[in-house]
Structure formats: C-alpha cells, structure tokens
Amino acid sequence: MSNEEIVYKKSPSMMERETHYCPGCTHGVVHKLIAESLDELGVEDAIVVAPVGCAVLIYDYMKLDGVEAAHGRAPAVATGIKRVLSDKIVISYQGDGDLLAIGLGETIHAANRGENITVIFVNNAIYGMTGGQMAPTTMPGQKTTTSQSGRMADDVGLPIRACELINTLEKPVYIERVSCHNGANILKAKKAIKKALLNQKEGKGYSFVEVLATCPTNWGLTPKKAYDWLEDTMIPYYPLGNFRDQEV
Amino acid sequence: MSDKILMKGNEAAAEAAIIAGCRYYFGYPITPQNEIPEYMSKRLPEVGGTFIQAESETAAINMVFGASSTGARSMTSSSSPGISLKQEGISYLAAAQLPCVVINVSRGGPGLGNIAGSQGDYFQSTRGGGHGDYRTIVLAPYNCQELADLTLEAFDLADEYRMVVLILADGFLGQMSEPVVLPEPSGKKFNKDWAVGIGRKNKVASLILSPEDGLTKHNYVLKEVYDKVETEVRKYEEYMLDDADYLLCAYGSSARICKQAITELRNKGIKVGYFRPITLWPFPYDELLNASKGKKKILTVEMSLGQMVEDVKLAVNGSIPVDFYGIPGGMIPTPEAIIERVESYE
Amino acid sequence: MLHEKIIFAGFGGQGVISAGKLLAIAAMKEGKEVSHIPSYGAEMRGGTANCAVVIADDPIASAIVHKPTICIVLNEPSLDKFEPLIQEGGVLIYNSSKINRKPVRTDITVYEVPCNDISESNGSIRAANMAAIGALLKVKPKLASLESMNTALYEGISERNHKHNPINIKVIEEGYKFIN
Numbered sequence: 026m027s028n029e030e031i032v033y034k035k036s037p038s039m040m041e042r043e044t045h046y047c048p049g050c051t052h053g054v055v056h057k058l059i060a061e062s063l064d065e066l067g068v069e070d071a072i073v074v075a076p077v078g079c080a081v082l083i084y085d086y087m088k089l090d091g092v093e094a095a096h097g098r099a100p101a102v103a104t105g106i107k108r109v110l111s112d113k114i115v116i117s118y119q120g121d122g123d124l125l126a127i128g129l130g131e132t133i134h135a136a137n138r139g140e141n142i143t144v145i146f147v148n149n150a151i152y153g154m155t156g157g158q159m160a161p162t163t164m165p166g167q168k169t170t171t172s173q174s175g176r177m178a179d180d181v182g183l184p185i186r187a188c189e190l191i192n193t194l195e196k197p198v199y200i201e202r203v204s205c206h207n208g209a210n211i212l213k214a215k216k217a218i219k220k221a222l223l224n225q226k227e228g229k230g231y232s233f234v235e236v237l238a239t240c241p242t243n244w245g246l247t248p249k250k251a252y253d254w255l256e257d258t259m260i261p262y263y264p265l266g267n268f269r270d271q272e273v
Numbered sequence: 274m275s276d277k278i279l280m281k282g283n284e285a286a287a288e289a290a291i292i293a294g295c296r297y298y299f300g301y302p303i304t305p306q307n308e309i310p311e312y313m314s315k316r317l318p319e320v321g322g323t324f325i326q327a328e329s330e331t332a333a334i335n336m337v338f339g340a341s342s343t344g345a346r347s348m349t350s351s352s353s354p355g356i357s358l359k360q361e362g363i364s365y366l367a368a369a370q371l372p373c374v375v376i377n378v379s380r381g382g383p384g385l386g387n388i389a390g391s392q393g394d395y396f397q398s399t400r401g402g403g404h405g406d407y408r409t410i411v412l413a414p415y416n417c418q419e420l421a422d423l424t425l426e427a428f429d430l431a432d433e434y435r436m437v438v439l440i441l442a443d444g445f446l447g448q449m450s451e452p453v454v455l456p457e458p459s460g461k462k463f464n465k466d467w468a469v470g471i472g473r474k475n476k477v478a479s480l481i482l483s484p485e486d487g488l489t490k491h492n493y494v495l496k497e498v499y500d501k502v503e504t505e506v507r508k509y510e511e512y513m514l515d516d517a518d519y520l521l522c523a524y525g526s527s528a529r530i531c532k533q534a535i536t537e538l539r540n541k542g543i544k545v546g547y548f549r550p551i552t553l554w555p556f557p558y559d560e561l562l563n564a565s566k567g568k569k570k571i572l573t574v575e576m577s578l579g580q581m582v583e584d585v586k587l588a589v590n591g592s593i594p595v596d597f598y599g600i601p602g603g604m605i606p607t608p609e610a611i612i613e614r615v616e617s618y619e
Numbered sequence: 620m621l622h623e624k625i626i627f628a629g630f631g632g633q634g635v636i637s638a639g640k641l642l643a644i645a646a647m648k649e650g651k652e653v654s655h656i657p658s659y660g661a662e663m664r665g666g667t668a669n670c671a672v673v674i675a676d677d678p679i680a681s682a683i684v685h686k687p688t689i690c691i692v693l694n695e696p697s698l699d700k701f702e703p704l705i706q707e708g709g710v711l712i713y714n715s716s717k718i719n720r721k722p723v724r725t726d727i728t729v730y731e732v733p734c735n736d737i738s739e740s741n742g743s744i745r746a747a748n749m750a751a752i753g754a755l756l757k758v759k760p761k762l763a764s765l766e767s768m769n770t771a772l773y774e775g776i777s778e779r780n781h782k783h784n785p786i787n788i789k790v791i792e793e794g795y796k797f798i799n
Contacts, residue, residue: 084478092339092342093477093480095365098332098335101332102338102342104336106340109339109347277647279644448656449656450654526683533680533681
C-alpha cells in the first residue's frame, strides 16, 4: 500500500448522494467543477442560488447553503443575498430558459450593476426539466417538442448568444464560454469556473461563465452522439473562449 | 407638540421601516408610492443600508427574497399594478416561510387604471394574488400615524410568524401629510436559525416533489402558522357602537369618511357607529359578529365595487342585513352619500 | 370649535401645495390637528394643482375635502372649479392679479387680493402664494399666528431655500395688512 497515493477523490463539497441527472447529462460535471473550485479556494460557506430547471435540486448534491429562486429570478435573489452577505460567495446557477428567456431582464441588470456574484450558465439548447421544449439557445433546425419541424429562424429568430450579449456591458469583469463535452474542455471549464469564483472572492465583481452542456434525453441522442452533436453543431455557433478578463 | 413631525404617509412608512431595523429596500417606481423609494434611496445609505432600484417589480420582490433568506429585514413597496407583478415572489416567500414587508399604496384599477387612491385590491391582498394555498398578514392603516406604527409592527409580525406582511394603504394615505410621532422599536429578538449564511448549510426552497405527500405536509405546517395568526393577530377599532342602531363597516380611507358621516348623522339624532377592521387578514369575524349584535343593519363602505363586504357577510352569517355603498376607480365616497343611505333606513 | 377645510388651488408652479403644507405646519406648531393632501401625478405638471388642508381642534376624521369652508384660488380655472363647492357662509380669497372675472357667489365672503402684485412690489415674482397666506391669516386668525407661520417657513422649507424667507415673510405681512 505504501506506494499508492490518492490522485482523485470526490470533492468534499459534494454530498455522498447520486444525482437524478440522466446518463450523459453534464450538470453533474458542472456541479463537480464548482465543488472542486470551492474546495481549492478554501471556500466552505458558499451560497448557491438554484434555478428552475433540471438543476433546481443542486443544493441536494452540494454541501452549501442553498436558495431556490423562482424561474429566471436567480440573479435578483443572488443580488439580495450578496448585498446582505457581502463576504460570502454567492453563485447563481442557471439554465438557458431561466437565464435568457424568462429571466433575461434579471440577467442583464445584475450584470450591468456589476453585482459581485458568479453566474454559471449551463447552455444545453433545450428545456430539460419540462420535457424538451425549444429554448432561446435551441439551434436552427433543432427539433424540440415545441419546434417539431426544427427551429425556424424566420418564425422564432436565431439562438441568443449570452456571452456576446453580456459583453456589451461595461461592468462585468470576466466573461468566458467553455464546454464540458470532453476531458480537455472540462479542464478548461474548471479553470474558468475557478477564476470566476476567485474574482468574487477577491471582490472584483460580476463574472459569467457559460458552459455548453448536453441533454441526451431530450435531444434524442446517446451520450456519445450528444457530445459529438455539441461539438459539431453548438460550438461553431457558440464559439468557445474568453470574452473578457479584466486582468488581461 | 415638538415630537410631532408633519410627514407624508409614504415617508412616515419609510422612516418607520428604518426604525424597525429594515436595512434593505428593493423597489421600482410607480405612482403614488414614489416617495417610499425616494426616501429610502436617501436614508438607507445614511444608516448603512442598501437601496436598489430594481429593473422590475418582479426583480425587486426577488431581491427581497434573497435578502430575507439571510435573515435580514427587508422590504419592497409598490402600487396596485406593481403589486400584481410581485405576486409570484410573494407566493414563493410564503412557501419558503420568509419574513418580509410589502407596502401597497394602492391606486385605481383594473389595468393601469389611474393614480388616485382606491380599495380595489382587497381581494388581491386577502385572498392571495399569487398561486397556492397561502396567506399573508394584511394590515390596513387609516392615517399617517397608524401607517407608521403598523409598518414598524409589520416587521415584528413578519419575523414572529415568518410570513409576508402586507400593508394595504392607498394613494390618499400615501400622499397625505399629517403630524406623526415616530414610533419606538419594540426591541424584540427573533430566532433566525433557518437563514442561509450562518454556517448551518440551510436550504431556502419551495419545491417539494418527494415524498409524494411532502408538499401536503408542508401545507399543513403553513396552516398551523396561519391558525395561530388567526387567533393571535386580530386588530380592529370600534367607534361609537355602544348605543348605535346602525353599524358602518369600513377600513382605511373609507373609515375616515365614515367617521365624519357618523358625527353628522349623530347631530341629526341617528345613532350610528363603526367597526373598522385593521387586520384584513386575519379578518376579525367574531369581533364583528359581536359588535353587530342588537344593531338593525350594517352598511359596508368601500372605495370599490364591494370586496370586503363579502367578509362582512361571512362574519354575520345572515344574522342581520348587510348593505353596501362603494365607489370604484379612484373616487372617494362623500359623507353625504353615506348619510343619505343611512337616513333611508329610518 | 375650529374646523376649517381649506382648498389651495392654482397653476402648477404657483406654490399652492407648499403654501398649504406650510400653513399645516404652522397650525401643528400651535397644537392643532392638521392634515394636508395634494392633488398629485399628472395634474402636478402644468395643469391646475390643488391641495386640501384641514385644521381643527378635534382629531380630523376625513382629510378629504369635498366642500371647503375656505378656498384660496390663484388662477381663473381654479376659481371656476372651486367657487361652486364652497360651503354656504364660507370664505373665498382670490388672486385678482391673475383672475379677471368677479366671483358670482353671494352666500360666501369674498376677498379680492392682488397676490402677484403684492409679491412683485416686495421684490419677488414667486411669492404670490405667500401673499394669499398672509391674507388668509388675517381673515382667519385662529388658523395660525404670523409667528407660527414664520417658524413653519424655516422648518418646512429645505435649508437651501431659506434665503428666500425674508421676502416670504415680508410678503406674508403685506398680504396680512391688505385685508382691512
């Protein structure tokens, strides 16, 4: 046993509990990246604001204080928490319908105020929890239960690019789009999430990380094909990379 | 007299909130309550608090949700159409048992309506404008002093029962200036070990999917609180009822008109008094029933088409006739109209 | 027993709302019951503005004034609107500097006061409301004393405007003296 060393273990910030997420869903990965980042930053008392969407139960999987927001209102709720508890790390974890449809106003204004919070935006191009309806980020031609012939841009417009939108505002200090469809990208995603949390810890201001994610169940694909679809279809439309880092 | 200050109702409410220890205000402009956010934007930074002019009513109530989930005293205010928008948040606050204070300086409706005072929001206030099985404590002041006193008390009630407390004022009361003696804080302390950010890994949530009867059980937990409030929090005022033949029932600004009508009716030899509910929820049903015993008739007066009158009828349950006089759309009843109606009973 | 229901009315900008508020503060300083309620919102901006002030010995039931006992009108639309509403035996003070017609009511006491002229001859084009207040305090001395009114001017007006108070006080006195 003497030569063995632990090279990987479950993050102490994660609960000993299986998630309810479907096979191939990347929410669990994003949860893990947040938990690891908090561990590494020595943060034990973060507060996560859960969205309405598949991740509504995020606080059941992480050893954090959790506040569940109404649909789309997470940035407003996070604002309220952070303005009282300015020394706590406050994370707004949101999906695409939550952040870009019903909660677009809250999203833009929290960013525009430069709230010292971290927004983790999980973009899987569909409404997962409600059973696969069209999202603001659903790809052109993508079939969903409310765009059964595929998303038609003439009728419903084109997908909204969140990072680019937020990048028009002055106050955010950090904006990055990452993906978690393979190992290399997961490592980059981790780096971005950790940076976004560090920014908050250091009081720098509003940080936004968009994570391209999968929803094999509602996309009607196997996990492997879902990762391929993300890479082939989503990344060309949602280019990965850093949009803003005030230190650069 | 030196301790009296001539204050606008809206400003008296705002200052009372600060005295109560409220340090977080989130709101959105709408007439006729604008003096509340304006006052807060100036005063809160002076006392180390936070004022945010939110992007919407919806955002404002959800900022309150966030602040309240930390255990901090927070509030918002608005007027009728804005309160409609806050109903989503109020339902969530009620579900999560978060205390907060919401002031409605109501105006004429439906829709955008007008900006005059109105009592068209009684149903919205007392029947729950949002979804689900919940209650909010509803306090209805009738002058600037009471608006200040009840705002202060609202924070204690909110913390004691972990409920949303709604102050139902109206545009007349919000805009009116009267001498006010600012109230003293009660000094009561409340246990807030449910809050986030206190190192307990607490959850503030309203979604209960499992077990199957989890939400049902939670609803019964809420009901227990509501039952307690119904027995412990009932406020009302009786005025000249002892020898009265007729009972006027009115709240808020309408009650003031009734008070004037009572003086004039008594000058004419007609014995009349009033019963003024101050808590609209819980409604003082038993107390009204008792007060109505031996009277010939009740006249309910409202600045609406008739909303509280339904509770009045529930209270007396057919034991005496209940008449209604009201005027909707931001108009205020004249004492003459009330006098004429009561004289017609003779 | 004092119970006066007063309407101040005029164009937005003539200072009727603040005149009413200052009067209420002055009366409050003397221990009287007072209330003040402005017309507000759209009416404030450009059109006619008015406020209702109740001053009484006993607690005030209704602050809403449907039938005033006293009306102070600074412009003609306000005269048209409020003259018919004044209680029989009531008082009307009207600004003859800006109102060309004569009031028609004969069952009330009418005082013609050239408020703007009084204001201007004392060095201000903006104190017509104060001239009206002065006249009112002479007609109805029980509302408040000139001294209380002077106190109110300093307590009810933000400090940056206190520099106007010497003229305000002078105009109030002149309005007061104008009534014989």
